[in-house]
Amino acid sequence: MRDKIAVLGGGSWGTALAILLCQKGIDVSIWLRDRDQAEAMMKKRENEKYLPGIELPEELCIVSDISEAVKDRSFIVNAVPTQGVRNVLKDLKGKLKSGATIVNVSKGLEINSLLRISEVVESELGDIDYCMLSGPSHAEEVARCIPTTVVVSSRKRETAEAVQDLFMTPRFRVYTNPDLVGVELGGALKNIIALGAGISDGLGYGDNTKAALMSRGFVEMAKLGRMMGASSSTFSGLSGMGDLIVTCTSMHSRNRRAGILIGEGHSRESVREKIGMAVEGIKTTDAAYELAKKYGVEMPITSEIYSVLYEGGKVEDSMERLMMRNKKNEMEELLDSERASWEK
Numbered sequence: 001m002r003d004k005i006a007v008l009g010g011g012s013w014g015t016a017l018a019i020l021l022c023q024k025g026i027d028v029s030i031w032l033r034d035r036d037q038a039e040a041m042m043k044k045r046e047n048e049k050y051l052p053g054i055e056l057p058e059e060l061c062i063v064s065d066i067s068e069a070v071k072d073r074s075f076i077v078n079a080v081p082t083q084g085v086r087n088v089l090k091d092l093k094g095k096l097k098s099g100a101t102i103v104n105v106s107k108g109l110e111i112n113s114l115l116r117i118s119e120v121v122e123s124e125l126g127d128i129d130y131c132m133l134s135g136p137s138h139a140e141e142v143a144r145c146i147p148t149t150v151v152v153s154s155r156k157r158e159t160a161e162a163v164q165d166l167f168m169t170p171r172f173r174v175y176t177n178p179d180l181v182g183v184e185l186g187g188a189l190k191n192i193i194a195l196g197a198g199i200s201d202g203l204g205y206g207d208n209t210k211a212a213l214m215s216r217g218f219v220e221m222a223k224l225g226r227m228m229g230a231s232s233s234t235f236s237g238l239s240g241m242g243d244l245i246v247t248c249t250s251m252h253s254r255n256r257r258a259g260i261l262i263g264e265g266h267s268r269e270s271v272r273e274k275i276g277m278a279v280e281g282i283k284t285t286d287a288a289y290e291l292a293k294k295y296g297v298e299m300p301i302t303s304e305i306y307s308v309l310y311e312g313g314k315v316e317d318s319m320e321r322l323m324m325r326n327k328k329n330e331m332e333e334l335l336d337s338e339r340a341s342w343e344k
Helices: 012-023 035-044 066-070 082-092 117-125 157-167 180-202 207-227 232-236 238-249 254-263 268-275 280-295 300-310 315-323
Strands: 004-008 027-031 051-055 061-063 075-078 101-104 129-134 148-153 172-177
Touching: 004 012, 004 066, 012 027, 012 051, 012 075, 012 157, 027 066, 035 061, 066 082, 075 082, 082 117, 082 280, 101 117, 101 157, 117 129, 117 180, 129 157, 129 180, 129 238, 148 157, 148 180, 148 238, 157 172, 180 207, 180 232, 180 238, 180 254, 180 280, 180 300, 180 315, 207 232, 207 238, 207 280, 207 300, 232 238, 238 254, 254 268, 254 280, 268 280, 280 300, 300 315
Parallel strands: 004 027, 004 075, 027 061, 075 101, 101 129, 148 172
Antiparallel strands: 129 148
16 A cells, blocks of 8 residues: 655645655645635646746645545645644644654744643653654755755664655765754754855855854754763764755845845845745744753854844844854863664
């Protein structure tokens, strides 16, 4: 019997993954909360709002009823923006097929609880198979079959390997990693640094500045991750450094584009309107700032971006403070070499 998959969320990433899975001959439904958008996609076979110019497979079932979307589906791909995940999970209660697996592809932290999405899923759905699919993967490129490599993480090896097989194609390579905490945090925290890279661009700074922000931002990501139970080595992989590179350097990146606008003087509210899609890094900055205080981790780049976003700080002043911090030895904060392992 063929696998049946539901994709929840009709943004660019959910749509791109639905296309990829359909191209493998998998039975896929995609759910959109907006009925008008769903009807437009059904009629035009295109997601004009979020992924224009890409034809949707005729086999792709497009629905606005979540019960219909997930009925008899073995895998549920969550592509809903982070802050909306909990409400969607509440809608799923009692509707999922027994033994269904949640495949999360949203990258962020819940703002009020400071929870990772796996923790949000567990709090709403209990002990359910869960994995995170993450890595350097712009939807615009995946939808055009441009070679892409990602990583899937779960506490259970068999869950990770099942999802690896599900998504793997000649143009979409999937690795596995048992460090769920690290993979989730890497995908979330890199968005903050991408905002910083964009702000630097908006100020008219150069490649030197961006390289510094990326390098030292990587250290911040790994430091917080280590304190939260992740393996530092995970941040050197696809979900950490890989995603950091692509998000900080590409104009496909909403977070980088948002940062450019902020650097040019736009407010947080106007940036959201101009981008027109969820900019995960804005709220993740708030959550990471609170987590840094909770775990006693020094995260100067994150703190300065928080100041700009939430305290009315000036970006030029933040850059000067970063450059004039107390002198340090680059290697004084050595990363651990421990690696995560699968649950027994």
